[in-house]
Amino acid sequence: MEKKLTRVTSNKMIAGVCSGLAKYLGWDADKLRIVYVLVSLLSAAFPGLLVYLILWFVMPEE
Numbered sequence: 001m002e003k004k005l006t007r008v009t010s011n012k013m014i015a016g017v018c019s020g021l022a023k024y025l026g027w028d029a030d031k032l033r034i035v036y037v038l039v040s041l042l043s044a045a046f047p048g049l050l051v052y053l054i055l056w057f058v059m060p061e062e
Helices: 016-025 029-044 049-057
Strands: none
Touching: 016 029, 016 049, 029 049
16 A cells, blocks of 8 residues: 555644645654754754645645
8 A cells, every 4th residue: 555645634733734744754743843943943044944834735635
């Protein structure tokens, strides 16, 4: 069975990007959200926000 990277509509906070990434990687969505926010805040110029917005428009809904 082929895994597809899609936005999850059932377990979403904003757009379902982190839930989709967590489902694709087999991780817990809440832990991935915490890690994503921490990495975004601790990196220079908040590139995580830009990456999130790009993924929001690029990733299809499931």
